[in-house]
Amino acid sequence: MNRVVNKNRIIGERIGNKPGPLMIVFAQIHGNEPAGYKAVGELFKAIDLEYLKNPNFEFCGRIVALQGNMKAAQAGVRYIKKDLNRSWLPKEIDRIRKTKAIESLDPEDQEIKENLDLIDTYIDLCQPPRVVVLDLHTTTAHGGLFTIPSQNPEARRIGLSMHAPVLHGFLDGLKGTTLHYFSQENFEVDINAVCFEAGQHQSEDSYKHAVSAIIQCFKSIDGFYAKDIEIKHDQLLEERSKGLPLEAKLVYVHRVEPSDHFRMTDTKIYNNFDPIAEGEILAYDKNGPIKSPYGGLILMPLYQKQGDDGFFIIQEITARSKEEEYKGSMASKLS
Numbered sequence: 001m002n003r004v005v006n007k008n009r010i011i012g013e014r015i016g017n018k019p020g021p022l023m024i025v026f027a028q029i030h031g032n033e034p035a036g037y038k039a040v041g042e043l044f045k046a047i048d049l050e051y052l053k054n055p056n057f058e059f060c061g062r063i064v065a066l067q068g069n070m071k072a073a074q075a076g077v078r079y080i081k082k083d084l085n086r087s088w089l090p091k092e093i094d095r096i097r098k099t100k101a102i103e104s105l106d107p108e109d110q111e112i113k114e115n116l117d118l119i120d121t122y123i124d125l126c127q128p129p130r131v132v133v134l135d136l137h138t139t140t141a142h143g144g145l146f147t148i149p150s151q152n153p154e155a156r157r158i159g160l161s162m163h164a165p166v167l168h169g170f171l172d173g174l175k176g177t178t179l180h181y182f183s184q185e186n187f188e189v190d191i192n193a194v195c196f197e198a199g200q201h202q203s204e205d206s207y208k209h210a211v212s213a214i215i216q217c218f219k220s221i222d223g224f225y226a227k228d229i230e231i232k233h234d235q236l237l238e239e240r241s242k243g244l245p246l247e248a249k250l251v252y253v254h255r256v257e258p259s260d261h262f263r264m265t266d267t268k269i270y271n272n273f274d275p276i277a278e279g280e281i282l283a284y285d286k287n288g289p290i291k292s293p294y295g296g297l298i299l300m301p302l303y304q305k306q307g308d309d310g311f312f313i314i315q316e317i318t319a320r321s322k323e324e325e326y327k328g329s330m331a332s333k334l335s
């Protein structure tokens, strides 16, 4: 085997005292999204503190946090040559896996190789009953967090446990995301992937949302015990998702090419989940105004230079119930 094990990529890891799931948390698959990196640091601090505070604290399995795109993170950009979250294409990955000289690969392909080699090594080492990949992101737009699960009922269940709106249909409109790749087709172990969008890139709240989401995710796959988890994580995510759909589906993606000279309109700054009407002028490009082809809610309007997607339009499929109840005991809990 010809694996490249770059330990610098490992932001941290914690091992429970019983066998259990392996959760891989990706931070900075997009280099300009540092909230996930900060969140995993905070999570590991909280776990260490919990061992001191609570003699009965224990958990199952292993949490490993990886820095997705190290080169882009170093440079403070979304990516160096190509979007890492559009580059997990099975054919390409075959080629990347077979390449022995890592320096001969493009920057993002090197990132993929190192990430995969580490993940393969962890799977061999832990022989986990299951693997969940939680991919942490933030958006340029303000307003609202959300979760995108891979297309299966278990990933949806994990997504719902994080309380933010769960969005469906994104995988059809995109190719080569981590959600596409970390699926049953490509691995022999039971594997699921969920992407969590924690808020705006620079917002101080984003990393806090991500900490709570990681905890909820690991609890939902029987890593953490519910008795050890403070209710505040449910509450924070619930509270930030108030008024947003419980589940929604993608109805439209506006793709852009650099030569389009795409720019969002400046008469209004759109936030995630802002309602939009059919025919509303959302943006401009070289051909003039771009009108919304549907009514619904706007998501991820492009307010940065790098990116292939101008904006997304979603429509609610399940409304959020107003009487969400929080369940949990008052014992000492992971805070």
Ligand SMILES: [Zn+2]
Pocket: 029, 030, 033, 136, 137, 138
């Ligand atoms: Zn991202």
